[in-house]
Amino acid sequence: MTDTKKLGRPRNFDYDEALMQAMSVFWTKGYDGASLRDLTQAMGITGPSLYAAFGDKRELYLKTIDLYADVDGCAPVVAFENEEDITKAIKGFLSEVVHYATEHESGAKGCFLASSVVTTVGQIEGVAERVEAAIEDTEKRLAARFAREIDKCTLPTDFPSRERAALLYDLRQGYMFRGRAGWSGERMQKDVDARVQMLLSY
Amino acid sequence: MTDTKKLGRPRNFDYDEALMQAMSVFWTKGYDGASLRDLTQAMGITGPSLYAAFGDKRELYLKTIDLYADVDGCAPVVAFENEEDITKAIKGFLSEVVHYATEHESGAKGCFLASSVVTTVGQIEGVAERVEAAIEDTEKRLAARFAREIDKCTLPTDFPSRERAALLYDLRQGYMFRGRAGWSGERMQKDVDARVQMLLSY
DNA sequence: CTGATTATATATCGATTGATACATAACTAT
DNA sequence: ATAGTTATGTATCAATCGATATATAATCAG
Structure with missing residues (x-):
């Protein structure tokens, strides 16, 4: 039985919700057309929070693709x-x-x-x-x-x-x-x- | 009968050929993913030549779309x-x-x-x-x-x-x-x- | 409490972006 | 030859890009 409680300061944003917002931005503007400013603004978080939670821009992008394929798009x-x-x-x-x-x-x-x-x-x-x-x-x-x-x-x-x-x-x-x-x-x-x-x- | 000869220094590149190369770059990399460096390099011309002949990046892009619709893609x-x-x-x-x-x-x-x-x-x-x-x-x-x-x-x-x-x-x-x-x-x-x-x- | 851990906020980095100023070269018209 | 016009090459601009260093805040384990 693993402990579900996490160490350290908790996030003050919803991971899945932020990911969905990121997907919307990529969807509307494309990968290169979506700037980090666009993303962080839509996701309601700051740059460092984005990088800490999702990795770099490319990794965030791949995560939104998976979200679409597995959940939203089907x-x-x-x-x-x-x-x-x-x-x-x-x-x-x-x-x-x-x-x-x-x-x-x-x-x-x-x-x-x-x-x-x-x-x-x-x-x-x-x-x-x-x-x-x-x-x-x-x-x-x-x-x-x-x-x-x-x-x-x-x-x-x-x-x-x-x-x-x-x-x-x-x-x-x-x-x-x-x-x-x-x-x-x-x-x-x-x-x-x-x-x-x-x-x-x- | 209009005179076909143009004033001033002639281009030393082929307009249509350069436009086709620009289309290839946009096609492969997308609009935002295609940098001016990518474009000028593929087209074999310098930045100022590009701007003089085709206008800015957006105008060049629209011209490649027209080329595709009217010639290549059909x-x-x-x-x-x-x-x-x-x-x-x-x-x-x-x-x-x-x-x-x-x-x-x-x-x-x-x-x-x-x-x-x-x-x-x-x-x-x-x-x-x-x-x-x-x-x-x-x-x-x-x-x-x-x-x-x-x-x-x-x-x-x-x-x-x-x-x-x-x-x-x-x-x-x-x-x-x-x-x-x-x-x-x-x-x-x-x-x-x-x-x-x-x-x-x- | 203390120490460890993780997230946040501010500020900023070097690199690259699209775009242009300037001087020069090559052509036509007269 | 001279003036007018257009293209080229070099050098460079401010703005924005993706990404991070640093310090602080919030949580848990003991």
Whole structure:
């Protein structure tokens, strides 16, 4: 049984909350566009506190990427996994994506990975692996949901789960890109139904 | 008849070539990640020459975006427009996209707009309009090619040209994102045929 | 209490950033 | 040849960048 109490002076800020704020800044301004002043101001802490808690700028950046991949960015996937009716599940996923791309509470538009992180691939060590892992993890979860439907016999045994998962992912990326470019949610929502049908056709 | 000869000392560098090099730098490093040193070095000119020829960093950036939208980035679209057989046209488009995303001569991966410019939307004046215009222009050209097929009576009159153009565009963005993330062309090429079929189904 | 440990606040570091002043070079027009 | 115009090369600017040294404050173990 390990002691949870920590030594020394306690933090007077919330670690996770500060990390979320940092993510918003990187999301909006990009890695290089986000200055330490921007970050510390948004996080409500001073420079030395940032360095003590998160390491340098690059380490903080990688932590925000992990936060996005593991928690924030997969909201549509969770919705997809938790809806039993596959038609509603797909529609729910795409609708969540559209909503996410245009109405994120942070004010940032699009997808953190697709709209900001992607720029730093090949420039900052540790980013490329994380982006690739995020793609593969998401597609696996999407494919698994389709496969579950095959088990339920509501989709034929030769239904191409992996291909449709990849397709669903690309539709996600398309909506996220459009959201970043300024498209409204209503505009994108219009052809969701047609796409749902397409994803289930065979 | 206007005189083409210009006054003063002539440039000792090629304007378009330098602009292309600047695009490569922005594409690889992003707007904020690209320093004036990076730019002048790649362009083979000095700072004052850059400012005299292209204006400040932002103006140079916008010029590279226009270059991409008007010339370099639309290569797959041109291939799509120029192939008469619609099946081959779609396959050619997607194959060109995959090739473009992974084998661009500049060494940069993905799509300049989707992989770099998108980060600066909302940060640099003039970028958002350009990205939105690029999407709409491309989709219009893609839709027009489908519409031409309806005129040839090789597609039904109720074929959803606009929706399929949007779909084709999103597949493009998906491939570009994967290319930036490090996916190989071979890997992406695998499900091109299935997608061609899907795009023509009704 | 004392000592150890960790976080905070202030102040500031050298390096790099985007951008420019100045003098010179190369061209056209007359 | 001279004047006008534009580009180049050197040298350098103030501002901002990411990062840290130092001293102080707040907690726990004993």
